[in-house]
Amino acid sequence: MTKDELRQRLEFYQDLGFKTLYRRSVLERASIPDPQPPIPVVSLPTLEPASDSLPRILADIGDCTRCRLHEGRNKIVFGSGNEQARLVFVGEGPGADEDAQGLPFVGRAGQLLTQMIEGTAGKEGIPIKRPDVYICNIVKCRPPENRTPQPDEMEICGQFVFRQLQAIKPKAICALGGTSAKALLGTKQSVTALRGKWHTWCDIPVMVTYHPSYLLRAYNQSAKKEAWEDLKKVLHYVYD
Numbered sequence: 693m694t695k696d697e698l699r700q701r702l703e704f705y706q707d708l709g710f711k712t713l714y715r716r717s718v719l720e721r722a723s724i725p726d727p728q729p730p731i732p733v734v735s736l737p738t739l740e741p742a743s744d745s746l747p748r749i750l751a752d753i754g755d756c757t758r759c760r761l762h763e764g765r766n767k768i769v770f771g772s773g774n775e776q777a778r779l780v781f782v783g784e785g786p787g788a789d790e791d792a793q794g795l796p797f798v799g800r801a802g803q804l805l806t807q808m809i810e811g812t813a814g815k816e817g818i819p820i821k822r823p824d825v826y827i828c829n830i831v832k833c834r835p836p837e838n839r840t841p842q843p844d845e846m847e848i849c850g851q852f853v854f855r856q857l858q859a860i861k862p863k864a865i866c867a868l869g870g871t872s873a874k875a876l877l878g879t880k881q882s883v884t885a886l887r888g889k890w891h892t893w894c895d896i897p898v899m900v901t902y903h904p905s906y907l908l909r910a911y912n913q914s915a916k917k918e919a920w921e922d923l924k925k926v927l928h929y930v931y932d
Contacts, residue, residue, distance in 0.1 A: 703875035744859045746775050749852055754833065759848045760832035761841075771828030771856060778863040780929045781805070782853065783829045784871040784903060785841050793833040796827045801904035805868075808904070812923045818931045828856055830875045846875050857896070863930045865896055866923070869903030870873055899926045 698737045713810050750770050756762055772795050780894040781797075789799035797805050813820045831841045831849040841849075853875075857865065867873040870883045876893045877900075879886070887899040901922035 696847050698805060705723060727843060744855055746771070746856060746859055749855045749859065753852055754824065756832065759833075759845045761831060761845055761849075764836050765833040766791045768832045769794055769796050769829060769834075770832060771826060772796055773822070773826035774824050775826065775860065777824065777826035777860060779824075779866065779926065780826045780828070780857060780859075780862040780864075781866045781868055782826070782861055782872045782876065783868045785831040785838075786834040787838055787905075788834070796829055797904070800908060804904040808923055811881060812920060813927055813931075816927060818927050820927075820931065826856075826860055826862070828853060830872055840871055846871070850875055854894075858894070861898065864926055865898045866926050867898055867900045867907065867925075872903075873898075873900045887918065888925075897929065899929075 746810065750807060753770065756768060765786075769790045783797060786796065787799050787801070789802070790796055796802070805827075809820070809822050812818075830846055830853055832852065833849075835841050835845070865876065867876050873883060873886050874880065876898055877886070877891050883900060884904055887902065889900075891898040891900065900921055902912075902919045906912055907916050907919055
C-alpha cells in the first residue's frame with residue numbers, strides 16, 4: 693500500500709469517528725489462542741498536510757464554528773511572533789483584550805509576559821525580544837467569562853495548536869499554566885508539581901511555568917521568583 697493509499701484509508705476511518713486501531717502482534721498470532729488475549733492499542737498517525745505551514749493552518753481554521761466557543765467570540769486569536777521561532781509559549785485561551793484585537797497576550801497578563809521575556813533575556817545577556825518568540829493558546833476563541841476551556845473544546849482546537857508546533861518546530865516549548873500543561877503533556881498534575889523540570893511533547897522539550905495572570909494576583913508573589921527561574925532555564929537552553 694502506498695503512502696497516499698494509507699492516508700486515504702486513515703482519513704476514511706477518521707471520518708467514521710475512529711481514533712485508534714487495534715492489531716495483534718506476530719507473536720500473539722503464532723501463539724496458542726487465549727480466550728481474551730491482550731490487544732495492543734496503536735494510535736492513528738496525525739493527518740496534518742505534508743509541508744504544513746502557519747498560513748495553511750490559519751486557512752484551515754477559517755471562520756471556525758467547530759465548537760461552542762465561536763458563539764461568543766469577536767475574533768479568532770491564532771498566534772503571533774516569529775514563524776521560525778526557536779521558542780514557543782503556549783497559554784490557555786484569549787481574554788477580553790485578545791478577543792478584541794485578535795492577538796494573544798496583549799492585556800495585563802500579556803504585558804507581564806513581555807516584561808518577563810525581555811527582562812529576563814536582558815539580565816541574562818540573551819539578545820531577544822518578544823517578537824523573536826512565537827505565542828499562541830490552546831483554544832483560539834475566548835471562553836465565556838474567561839472560564840477554563842472544556843475538554844472537548846481543547847480537543848477540537850488542540851489539533852491546530854499541535855499543527856502550529858509541528859510547523860514551527862521550535863527547540864523548546866514553554867507551557868503557561870495548568871490548562872496548557874495538561875493539554876500538551878496529557879497529565880492531571882498541577883503546575884506546582886510540573887514546573888522547573890523538563891518534559892517532552894513529540895520529542896520537543898517542554899518547560900511548564902505559571903500563567904502570567906496567576907502571577908498578577910497579590911497573594912502569588914512568591915510564585916514570581918519561581919516563574920523567573922523557569923524562564924531563565926528555558927532561555928539558556930534555547931539560546932546559549
